[in-house]
Every structure is written in C-alpha cells, then in structure tokens.
Amino acid sequence: MRTGDMREFLETGVIDAGRMRAVEGNAVALGYPSLLMMESAGRAVADAVLSRTPSRVLVLCGRGNNGGDGMVAARYLQHLDSVDVVYPDCGTTTPSAATQLALLRHCSVALHTVRCAADVETLSRLFDDADVIVDAMLGTGASGAVREPFASLVARANTNSAPIIAVDIPTPGIRASRIVSFHRPKVEGADVVDIGIPFEAEIFTGPGDLTLIPPKGSKAHKGAGGEVLVVGGGPYQGAPYIAALGALRAGADIVRVASPAYIPAPDLIYERLEGKAITADHLATILPLVDRADTVVCGMGAGRESHDVILAVAEAAKRAVFDADALAKPLPAAKETIYTPHAGEFARMTGAEPPTDLVARGRSVKAAATAGTILLKGPVDVISDGSRVRFNRTGTPAMTVGGTGDLLAGVVGALFCHLPAFEAASLAAYVCGRAGMLAAEGRGNGMLATDMLDGIPEILFLPPAPD
Incomplete structure (x- = not known):
C-alpha cells in the first residue's frame, strides 16, 4: 500500500x-x-x-x-x-x-x-x-x-x-x-x-517519539517514575508477572501484582489474593491499591469469571490499561482508559472483526475508540483515540509467542503514568516492537516474551545520538 x-x-x-x-x-x-x-x-x-x-x-x-x-x-x-x-x-x-x-x-x-x-x-x-x-x-x-x-x-x-x-x-x-x-x-x-x-x-511511530518521554529530574524521589498496579492471574499464572516486569523495565518505580498466583520476583511487590481466581471477595484488598496507583493494568490471565471485579476496578481507577480477559462486554472504562486487543479481542469488544486492509482497519479502530484509546495489535499495530490514528510497524513474526501482549500492556501502563493515553499507547507499541526485533536477532523463533525485557530500557532510555 x-x-x-x-x-x-x-x-x-x-x-x-x-x-x-x-x-x-x-x-x-x-x-x-x-x-x-x-x-x-x-x-x-x-x-x-x-x-x-x-x-x-x-x-x-x-x-x-x-x-x-x-x-x-x-x-x-x-x-x-x-x-x-x-x-x-x-x-x-x-x-x-x-x-x-x-x-x-x-x-x-x-x-x-x-x-x-x-x-x-x-x-x-x-x-x-x-x-x-x-x-x-x-x-x-x-x-x-x-x-x-x-x-x-x-x-x-x-x-x-x-x-x-x-x-x-x-x-x-x-x-x-x-x-x-x-x-x-x-x-x-x-x-x-x-x-x-x-x-x-x-x-507512523518512530524513534522521534522517544523525545516525548519526560526526563527524570536530578531530585527525583522513589515513586517519581510512577506506581503501577497489575491485577490478573488465576487460570494463567505468568501473564501478570510478565506485564509487571514490562512496567518496571519501562521506567515505573513501584509495581505491585495483585493475583492469586505467586511467582517469586524480588523486584515486584506481591499482593496476595487467596484462592484460585479473582473474585468480589478480593475487592477489599484490591481497591485501596487502585487508589494509590498511578495506573492500573488489568485482565491478563484473569479468566472470564473475574469480569465483575474488573468492572469495579475500572470504576475506581484514575488511569487503566485493559487487556486479554478484561476485553469483554460490558467493557470496563476508567476515567482515562487504554485497551490493547488483538484482532479476536477487538471483535469481542466491538462485535466485528477488524478489516485486513490497513486504511479500513484504521477507520475501524478510530470508530471504535469511543470509551478510550485502542491499541489494536497486529503485523501493523493501529492506535486511535477516536480523533487521531497512528500506525506502528516495528515487530517480528517471532513475537507471536505467548506473553508479548502481556508485556506490551505493562509497558503501556508505565508510560501512561507520565504521558497522555494516545502517546503512551503509540510509544509502547513502537518500543515493544523494537525490543522484539532485538530479541529475535539472537534467538529467532525461539524467542520468549521475557527475552524482550532487556531491550525495553535500551530503546526507551538510551536512544542514539540525534542527527
């Protein structure tokens, strides 16, 4: 085209x-x-x-x-x-x-x-x-x-x-x-x-978008990089932890994981939710964490049975990123919201499959972005806030491995602490695509989502010298 x-x-x-x-x-x-x-x-x-x-x-x-x-x-x-x-x-x-x-x-x-x-x-x-x-x-x-x-x-x-x-x-x-x-x-x-x-x-997104990242001041204190809460896990244990590590690598200072599943990760703060799935009984634990977080990332690995909890989290959240199992009707919406669906989840959100033609796909995402910004993942990502549309073509077929979408949601969440929704989603798509390309250079189709983690700060915070 x-x-x-x-x-x-x-x-x-x-x-x-x-x-x-x-x-x-x-x-x-x-x-x-x-x-x-x-x-x-x-x-x-x-x-x-x-x-x-x-x-x-x-x-x-x-x-x-x-x-x-x-x-x-x-x-x-x-x-x-x-x-x-x-x-x-x-x-x-x-x-x-x-x-x-x-x-x-x-x-x-x-x-x-x-x-x-x-x-x-x-x-x-x-x-x-x-x-x-x-x-x-x-x-x-x-x-x-x-x-x-x-x-x-x-x-x-x-x-x-x-x-x-x-x-x-x-x-x-x-x-x-x-x-x-x-x-x-x-x-x-x-x-x-x-x-x-x-x-x-x-x-299209590009390395110039990295200039939008606000610098961390010399007098910055703990928490200045943002506090992210990840709510997920249950049927799928690893998803919220991949998202949380992505948020850390994208500059968030404090990342908490509220989940029934525990995976040891010393850089994360684990908030235990008893049982095998997230239920309404856990809201007394979750909602105070939502109040203190700059951004909530929600849905990965949670399963469909937790949707009522996700809706309650959305109602309480200032900013939220919804992914995976959260992308179901009724659609959750925080005060400021980013949705990160793949094509199947977009169809679940909207009732229609996204077109394959890129122009028509852009129009479709723009029309659907009424409750927040949408980042539609694909060979070319499409981002829209309902008025603007941007495309991202970084990435590699090796990123079809499980967990890369969870990682992206975490990176979006960290950037959303400091940037408006549209800019955070666009930049996260670019950065994760580039990180995937770097990881695939050494591992090809054997790449794991966690192999992308080291590339995220390299791209975000160590950009090449300007022309």
Whole structure:
C-alpha cells in the first residue's frame, strides 16, 4: 500500500513543540537529515523576505535550530545590498546551527555578536536602516521569560517600522508582521510552508517519539517514575508477572501484582489474593491499591469469571490499561482508559472483526475508540483515540509467542503514568516492537516474551545520538 492512500490520517491544525520534535526525529530516521530540513526551511524564509523586494535585511538569530533557519535564509539573501546577521556569542549552539554559522563566514553577509543590552544598543543603525527584519531568535523549544540579549533585540526591533518576518514562531513579545511556519502551524495565523517531511514521519511511530518521554529530574524521589498496579492471574499464572516486569523495565518505580498466583520476583511487590481466581471477595484488598496507583493494568490471565471485579476496578481507577480477559462486554472504562486487543479481542469488544486492509482497519479502530484509546495489535499495530490514528510497524513474526501482549500492556501502563493515553499507547507499541526485533536477532523463533525485557530500557532510555 502506498503512503498516499493513508493521507486521511495526517493530522491538521496547530502542532505543539513536542509533537513537532517527534515528527522531525522520525523524518531523520527515514533518511531526511536535519540539515536538509533546515535548508528547506531557510530557503522558504528567504523567499518570504524577497517577496517584499528589500535592499537591506537584518536577521536576528539564536543559537538553536531556529537561528540556524535564519542563517540559511541569510545565505540565500547574500546577493542583496546589505545582509546583517546578529547572534549571541554566549551559550550553547546546536550542531546544525553551528554548521550554518560556519558557512556564513564564507558568504557576503556581515556578522555581529551580542552578549548584553549594551551590545544591542551599538547596533541601532542596523535596525534603523533595515527594510525587513527576520526574527529567528527563539523557536518552539523556548520556555520561560525572554532573557538578554534577546529581550533587548526584541525591544529594539519593535521600535522599527520595518516588517518583521518570524521564523516558525515569533519570539515572545516581538511585533511579527508575518509568521512563516514549517510543515504545520505552531500558532494560529501562520503561513505554512511544506519543507518535504515524509508523510510516514507523522502517520507512523518512530524513534522521534522517544523525545516525548519526560526526563527524570536530578531530585527525583522513589515513586517519581510512577506506581503501577497489575491485577490478573488465576487460570494463567505468568501473564501478570510478565506485564509487571514490562512496567518496571519501562521506567515505573513501584509495581505491585495483585493475583492469586505467586511467582517469586524480588523486584515486584506481591499482593496476595487467596484462592484460585479473582473474585468480589478480593475487592477489599484490591481497591485501596487502585487508589494509590498511578495506573492500573488489568485482565491478563484473569479468566472470564473475574469480569465483575474488573468492572469495579475500572470504576475506581484514575488511569487503566485493559487487556486479554478484561476485553469483554460490558467493557470496563476508567476515567482515562487504554485497551490493547488483538484482532479476536477487538471483535469481542466491538462485535466485528477488524478489516485486513490497513486504511479500513484504521477507520475501524478510530470508530471504535469511543470509551478510550485502542491499541489494536497486529503485523501493523493501529492506535486511535477516536480523533487521531497512528500506525506502528516495528515487530517480528517471532513475537507471536505467548506473553508479548502481556508485556506490551505493562509497558503501556508505565508510560501512561507520565504521558497522555494516545502517546503512551503509540510509544509502547513502537518500543515493544523494537525490543522484539532485538530479541529475535539472537534467538529467532525461539524467542520468549521475557527475552524482550532487556531491550525495553535500551530503546526507551538510551536512544542514539540525534542527527
């Protein structure tokens, strides 16, 4: 199937900084280097400047990739009477911006460095003489109050009558006449330029999605990684433990298993449920654990006879992931919910088998995602929250071995402690697929679900260096 057949799943409208960073990372992984993206973006800015037929242009740059875009634009404008580039010579410069600055040293442009408000004041003539000012100071990654020397650059630019063209997003406080955004708008009212990012960078999951994981702070305490409760087991003893270990490997700090079955695992906290199956008698033990958990993962190995208990757990849970035996009618729903069915379980949930055609499958999952986010497992996973649809193609046929779905549910649960449902489900599908591929490299079709465990933190927390 051609990607063009899947255009209906492209998202539209304003895109936030985190999602755009993920899309760009996915584009790099597909073979579109960040320098080439920057080249396309800068050329688009230069075209916007030239549409005003200026003679003298002032380009205000930061040291990030937004500044790099401005430097590319300056290079394409070097044939004009005067092009002045102002940038700070303090702080950290991104590798791509450093490459563009090095190129500018060989171009017919004037470079000016600033460190403080006084330095900006010495450049007043450049502001007064400019026909167009380009704002490439602070991009989508900026946060907090605008500091010097950018605060003075913004104030000085605002006193000039020349039009100001903002690159991707205006620096806070600047008077932008026009905003040129790339790929999708970052703010309302921006003019959007296509810079050639492949469709698949947005439709499919990829390594760029790893940038969504919030870092653990240097002052983090026990429990900051999240607390997950796994409720399951009985007819099938190992399933909840595989899920629980997956949650631990995906960054959860504390993982409890409430189950009638006990399997020694020193990293897990076992909450004993007497008997051979989970029954209503166990709710007095389970519900206090639900109250303290950030996410509940429920259903694996529990058997059909425990469904009333699962419904009670769902009613009490803040966030929950339902898998396996929990995926039956009436469908459990927590305040925020993720369902992780395979095709047969999806049919049990919805009354209809999912189509084999991928586009139709995407539409089917989207239509079914009314009570929460659905992650439909398959050769290509389909994830939808009822408005967005994403696909994941990582994985291997070796993952048909039992337990991989339980592992996925646990990884979803850990990520759900910190990410919204759709993002947690999409990222978990990507990570588990990659972990399965790594495990299969050494064991082929003899791979076990537990062989995937070591690959999960390697993929989640030790990503390769960015382009």
